[in-house]
Amino acid sequence: MHLQTVAGMSAGLAAGRYSSLELTRALLERVTRLQPELNAFISIEAEAALAAAAAADARRAAGERNPLLGVPIAHKDIFCATGSRTSCGSKMLANFVSPYDATVVAKLRTAGVVSLGKTNMDEFAMGSSNETSHFGPVRNPWDLTRVPGGSSGGSAAAVAARLVPAATATDTGGSIRQPAALCGVTGLKPTYGRVSRYGMIAFASSLDQGGIITTTAEDAALLLGAMAGFDPQDSTSVELPVPDYAASLDQPLAGLKIGLLKEFFEQGLDPAIETQIRAALQLLQQQGALLREVSLPNLPLSVPTYYVVAPAECSSNLARFDGVRYGHRCENPRDLTDLYKRSRGEGFGTEVKRRIMTGTYVLSAGYYDAYYLKAQRVRQLIADDFRRAFTEVDVLIGPTTPTVAFELGSKSEDPVTMYLNDIYTIGANLAGLPAMSIPCGFASSLPAGLQIIGPHFSEQKLLNVAHRYQRETDWHTRVPERYR
Amino acid sequence: MSTLSRADIENIAHLARLALTENEVPAQLNSLSRIIGLVGELEKAATAGVEPMSHPLPGLAARLREDCVTESDHHRLYQRNAPQVEAGLYLVPRVIE
16 A cells, blocks of 8 residues: 555545555554654654544545545644644754644645654754754665755655655755655655745745655645645745646657756766766657757856855744744743853754854854845846746756765765755755756666756646656656565 | 954854854854855856845745734743743743843
8 A cells, every 4th residue: 555656545545445544554554663764754643643534534425525635644844733743853843832734734634635744854954964853864765874865854765665655845955856866756846935835934935945755746746736826824925826737747748948957967976877867868858858958157156155045044034943932941041141042052953053153144244245145146147047048948957966865974074065965956946946856767776866947837847747757767666675 | 255263153153142062162163164165156256236136036025915913812822832931921031130
């Protein structure tokens, strides 16, 4: 049962082959049994899941026919869910029980989705290896000595090990696509504003976007349809109708103009990954797509731009954690300043402190123009590069990551080495573009990811390309041996 | 652009209201210096006349809503997560002696 996709489970439930309760029990057993080796979850919520499954079965018995009704998934622990501990991977929120639902959680609840619990993540989504979590690192199902990527490492590992067919995730600089690539699963980061950020704990508000990790593009289409849409509770949510993402999955690719991102192939790319990317491009060409090389000259500046903009926004967003209204509070504060300083010093981990410090520095008097304004101007240049590229091509394709999954602990000493992992993914966040990562083969026995980036609100096109590719290949169906 | 000193780290930590331990100060000094080196690459970019970009979707600004009451009182529920409350109030150390 656990090897099925969301669409497969949906069909199984509709045909009465099993109930949501049976399915939920079967998956919960795996989630619980495999937790000690993968650490993919922060909270396993068996009782609530079984109650939701029973409720879904009752809704089905009453005649309801929603395709997601009774399908079990998991939520990244950045999404607030009523009555659930929502820790964001931090000691700061280790005891925070959310009094409300994030819009994403509420929408999926309404659709009848059953949540099995909350997945592990880098603390406050700051990290590319899931090693900054207060709850310990997640292990990559393909090799337990390696990282799953981050920050949505728990969601990616849970889907890769088929603990759940799908898990929600968020992407600020690559946090959906990079772990999806390293774990050999499908990750979709929608256009900025497409999915509500309400109740999704903020890291960098001009970059954060909620999305989904699944095994197939078809499942990503199903789930995005249920998650997306205008939300008056999020002032950056976009007032556009939600298309039927599943309807256009099969469209032929004849005449599709693909831009090959020159800058992504220039330096630091593992040659074994490049081989897989070139093979994938050839396959798309055989389906009638047209290939041309495209240059985005400012793209190499995306990492330094991001590491000004994201920490600046993080330092201001995380000012809310003051030890007064919620979150960790230090013992015996001398005065209010001591309360703030020690609560924050004890509640935040090293990487979060590093980003708050960086953000505070680049926003401080005397440095604001040189760093923050400068980065915002370079951000505009990068966005312009993408705008120009999309006047010539329909989608841009390249690798998702420069390397395959690395060993646990191998990059945690130097932050800059870690930051450079996001070199291919950050551009889409800076420009607010939708992007996907899909499995495209293996390099040194570990999964490689193909990245597809499109213009604003082109999720249908990305899903279409990904689906057509997945019809011709079976990389997305590969499961590590011990989890089959 | 500039090199950071131990005093800079202590000042930034104060501005950010972060207590750093003795061991954390040199570690933060080291990593922040590396990060400042990385972002220093931005100097190379020619940005004269380029508008700073703060919203990723061109032409869109944050939406405003009617100035009316939309929330009801949930203070009991919300204060369940508070470290210290009394009579519906959040408690902090004495501010005025």
